[in-house]
Amino acid sequence: MLTEPTLTSRREDGWDVPLLVWRAARPLLAISSAPLGGGIGVRHWVVNATVPMSYHRDDPAGHLAELADSLGLVGPGVGLLTGVDVAEVITRADAGVRVWATVGLGTPVQAAAPDPAAAPVRVGTVNIVVQVPARLGDAALVNAVATATEAKAQAIRELGLAATGTPTDAVTVLCPADGPPAAYGGPRSAWGGPLARAVHRAVLAGGVGTVIPWSDRCGA
Template identity: 70%
Template structure:
């Protein structure tokens, strides 16, 4: 049902730029905040692509569609972008829930900061991909997005950041299309509890590494 991501590259701007690719053996039900393939519905693939910290394309959905086409991907899928090197993806498993996180914390924010003005776009980004083994109802999928976000915020607090994330974070939850649906995705539900634990560990581990090194993909490319 699920598949491990493969690390591949595309040639862009004179560099071999890393990209994580999931090809699902069968379509999965997804909920996602991604700029490409966001919403709720069946999805057949997912990509998480590194970009330079100077990334400023006004059409990231078109860019991601171009990347997918270049990989021969067809049908509905999900596309994510991040300023960190996706080769540094952190994987955590808890009670059959699998989490993949690429954690960039170069531009952390507080969601309700009263002094925030406008949209400060920085592609550092925390991207979280979650696989759960049971189908979720639509309500449970949305509930699980909230659970994942709460677990991310908990990890950031434990890292010593006065932040809830970055301005460009994305989350994607994948589950089977068939079978009896789980009705709940909250942090004390059957699958929400291990989901929260796995997200927390992944963001804590990935965030600690990112804060220690402070390196983006473009930093590595320059060397």
């Protein structure tokens, strides 16, 4: 399964910018909405990289591929970006399901709200990485993403925000690539229940006092 994430950094725009790296002991089946490695497929690693407010690249997948190459990561993986400090990753577990969340709520939105007249001026992203210890079928993987999103929205509501997330949130769910596939990933299923509880606790913990973008803290 996944290792615990390693915290490292790279030099970018004059800053030492942090990033987290997970490596898989063996290839895992993943579903993800990440800019790099999104969709469903076998993945070997996950990267969650902080970017400064001055970030100006319009090729996030290419940028993440460069970061993976610089880290010596091989094979297909998942790459995530966020404006918050990934060193403040929150970890929670429930019944064998493990969750890592970096929580930035600088731009909370209601999913079905009208488009804003102007682009938001603050950066906020909730990136959620989930490891399930049993194989999930394709439909259960899709359901697991929905369950994680519902649990995130529940936590954000409990934090007192009239929001369901931010415009740039991402979810990645990984599981073994072999074994009998579980058919369901909803919040009352064998694996969806602990997934929901772990995501809820992680986002709730991460959302308390962690809404400031990383580069704001550095004076950028």
